Amino acid sequence: MSEFKVLIVDDSPFMRKVFSDVIDADAAFKVLATASNGKEGVDLALELKPDIITMDLEMPQMNGLEALQRIMNIQPTPVIMLSAVTDNGTRDTIKALQYGAIDFIRKPDGAVKLDIRQVGEQLLEKLHIALETMSSGSLRMLPAVEEKAVIIVQPTPAPPLTLSPIVEDPANKVGKPDKPGIAVDTIPSNIASVKEVQPKENVSKEGATHSRKPEAKTDKPAPRISSVLPVAETGMTKPKSQETRMANESSQRAKPVARVQSDSVVAGKKTSKPAVTSEKASSSLTNAGTTAKPRGSTQFEQLVAIGTSTGGPRALHEVLTGIPAEFPAPILVVQHMPPKFTFSLAQRLDNFCSIHVREAVEGELVETATAYIAPGGKHMSLKKEASGKYRIRLSEEGPRSGHMPSVDVLFESLIGQRQLVRHIVLMTGMGSDGAKGMKALRSDGAATTIAESEQTCVVYGMPRSAVELGAVSHQLPLQGIAPAIVQEVRSRKP
Structure with a gap:
């Protein structure tokens, strides 16, 4: 097998030396070159065309975020970011993941007790995951998410809620890979096909223009995609007269940086384009008086649960920004x-979403119009009180399948809660976390079990596992998930 070529971009000579030694010691990899800043990194990436890049965030001349954006715009390449565990470092890492980086590792830091040996081991682990997914053809390089910062919708008469089938867009073609193992996709904004999965049959590969090897062997063939789930052509417009606030990322409240005069969504299709203002201009919007997000209610009869991993920050941005206030x-x-x-x-998602988005806190009451993200290092579950209200429960019982938080732990906490109409979603990610939990929930009467379709996954691992288990009722491209969730919830609202 040929060596996996790596470009190292880091302003520290010491870190460049350490990473070079660690990578070259593994027979599967070879350091192609090193760069001391983002500009050199971009130049070398375009000239040498490495298989993968390690990119520091904080560098002179051009930082890692800018270098990442340039590379992804010109020559998409898998990038692993090197992140400092600081407020700025974690925020920039989230941006990098949304801009197209496939993963990250943390720099040595006394606060988190990481040493050089641990960092080297983590880097090799991430490189081997990238090698495995690229070799199997399941790693995909997708466009960066569109940042829909502040949404101001002009009042319009609410159309009646009607259901009609979605016809798959024939223009939806998957781009040819630039090199083996990497598929560079351009997914049209009007993609909205929703396909129903019939368990225990073969998955059709219609629409794909390249082939992949399976991520893992299985005795059970994947289910066949056969029919269309109705999703409303109307009723997806974001709420009237609703403004979301764009926060300065160093504070809890912020000024908007973009304004959308009208952003109606019809089965995943935008009917207008955002007009982006400058930050100076946007400050006047704040001064003019933006409105706070409406508070949710502790009374609800439906619930949505989402699990994701590699590629998840980008996918979550796409889905959660499509949920109305x-x-x-x-x-x-x-x-x-x-x-x-x-x-x-x-925090970053909250800045862009009409709903509230926050890291979950032990014991807090669960409310509508709010997304709760499980804290890193803790499992999250849902518990019902005698009063009928629901609270977040966090635990540190140890990793499940190598993960903490684990999607399966969350999904399993919803089993038996049949008083709730449950809508379950699995999106891009390596491995199989969440597949068994989704299968159990489908058997327990969950209303909807959705897996992100292969064509839009960065890594088609977790959704594939759920499909192969017969846990999935419908497969959707990323752009169709939010409209389908909204329609499914609205169609069951009393």
Whole structure:
């Protein structure tokens, strides 16, 4: 097998030396070159075309975020970020994951007791995961998420709620990979096909223009995608007269940086484009008086639970920004991520979403129109009180399948809670966490079990496992998940 070529970009000569020694000691990898700043990194990436890049965040001349964006715009390449465990470092890491980085490792830091040996081991682990997924063809490089910062919708008459089938867009073609193992996709914004999965049959590969090897062998064939789940053509418009606040990322409240005059969504299709203002101009919007997000209610009959891993921050941004402010259900989210980073993820998502997004806290009451992200290093579950209200429960019982938080732990806490209409979602991620829990919930009467389709997953691992178990009722491309969730919830609202 040929060596996996790595480009190291770091302003520290010491770290460049350490990483070079660690990587070259593994027969599967070879250090192609090193760069001392982001500009050199971009130049070398375009010239040498490495298989993967390690990128420091804080560097002179050009930082890691800017270098990442340039590389992803010109020559998409898998990038692993090197992140400091600081407020700025965690925030920038979340940005990097949304801009296209596939993963990150933490720098040595006394506070988290990481030494050089541990960092080297973590880097090799991430490199081997990237090698495995690229070799199997299951790693995909997708466009960065569109940052829909502040949404101001002009009042319009609410259309009647009607259901009609969605016809798959024939223009939805998957781009050819730039090199083996990496598929660079351009997914049209109007993609909204929703396909129903019939268990125990074969998955159709229609629409794919490249092949993949399976992530793991299985005795059971994957289910066949056969029919279309109705999703409303109308009724997806964001709530009237609703403004979301864009926070300065160093504070809890912020000024908006973009303004959308009208952003109606019809089965995942935008009907207008945002007009982006400058930060100076946007400050006048705040001064003019933005409104706070409406508070949720502790009374609800439906609930959404989402599990994701590699590629998740990008996917969560796409889904949660598509949920309207008056959403009549809470959303519980497990994203595989270390402590501190989940807080920054929640904070950043809250800046862009119409609903509240926050890191979950032990014992807090669960409310509608709010997404709760499980803290890194803790499992999250849902508990019902005698009063009929629900609270968040956090535990540190140890990793499940190598993960803490674990999607399966969250999903299993919803088994038996049949008084709730449960909508379950698994999105991009390595491995199989959440698949068994989703299967159990489907058997327990969950209303909807959705897996992100292969064509939009960064890594088609967790959704694939759920499909192969027969746990999935419907597969959707990423852009179709939020509209389908909203429609499913609204169609069951009393």
